[in-house]
Amino acid sequence: MGVKERKERQKTEMREAILNAALKLFSEEGYDSVTMRKIADKIEYSVGTIYLYYKDKSEIFYELHNRGFGEFYKKQLSVQHIKDPIERLMAHGEAYVQFAMDYPEYYDVMFISRTPSKELKKNEHWIEGERTYDLLKLNIKQAMEAGYFKGVDLEVAAFSLWSFVHGMASLYVRERLMMMPTEFIKPLIKGALQFLSRAY
């Protein structure tokens, strides 16, 4: 009788397998050069099978995009217990970059990869990102209440901090820091976060 249940389970397992294969391939080669046939090969099924589980290639992308944001948000929350608003902001920034370094594939899909089908879901999928952006703004606001960021507009501050960490993250993920010795990168990032805090 557990037939229906088993089928459900198998269906999600299949969707999972496709997703895993796709994530690996996307981060290794980028959206464009990943073909449906490569994904099919990786999971050892035929091409057509994938279309029984996902509408098209971009749907796979968006699913990964969403999961990435889920993980991401959790990481960001893990820093909220810190009392001092400045320390919390620093930790927030460090968690951001650390996420990119730990899960470069996800970071790539979330913030770097060219998004397929331009107009299609433009608004809808930013909602995911908005949560974490709001968290950043909250932390900045609290720092403001503690006397920091004097005379700075909240939107400007949020945009600045985001740009800053995204800059480091994306240079790292897309291997534009190759001319720096690996062991210097982490200290450089820490130093940069400290440098930025001079502006708080």
Added chain:
Amino acid sequence: MGVKERKERQKTEMREAILNAALKLFSEEGYDSVTMRKIADKIEYSVGTIYLYYKDKSEIFYELHNRGFGEFYKKQLSVQHIKDPIERLMAHGEAYVQFAMDYPEYYDVMFISRTPSKELKKNEHWIEGERTYDLLKLNIKQAMEAGYFKGVDLEVAAFSLWSFVHGMASLYVRERLMMMPTEFIKPLIKGALQFLSRAY
């Protein structure tokens, strides 16, 4: 006779025509949705003809990319006349981001795209970039001599400033600012540059 000369001239004219058509199309529709057939249509020749002048689609792109790099460096230099080191640094940053906004396709290959041919041009490529990174360091050093950046390591400062402008540029180029009204983006960038200068 000027036959040879005329042929040379016609050859460069043709290459130029292809480049112009391609640039127009690239900036209108983006690299991926520009087809060789569209370029051919635009210059009113057959598809195959293009391959007599350029090895492949990416060569057209790289040619444009190189021109972009030239423009880039010029843009950066155009700011060097500014006396005040802080104003100069601000203008430097603004020129950086403005370049990315004016030539998003160029910026993309220079600093975002995964490098297609592995080692092939990696070094040569970065040498181009190094020029402008050195320019940034020079400007920071001069600001240091004028009493700014007290207690900040030069490498950290350069990395920070680069990350910052690259962050803004790449969010813009890869369309991650879609949730902001277009007319707010420019002021936001200006505000961010001003905010960063508090750390100087």
Added chain:
DNA sequence: CTTAGTAAATAAACAAGGTTCAGTAAATTA
């Protein structure tokens, strides 16, 4: 245990795009 019906998976086919190449036309040279 059979068998009709359903679900899952496949292979083949299509369209669109980058690229190649055999052939044609035009220009040049002799």
Added chain:
DNA sequence: TAATTTACTGAACCTTGTTTATTTACTAAG
């Protein structure tokens, strides 16, 4: 004018996303 070289063409090839007709595997009723 004839031979040769150069420029160009467009059909054909290959890859990739997607669809569809068909086959295979499974399920459940009789």
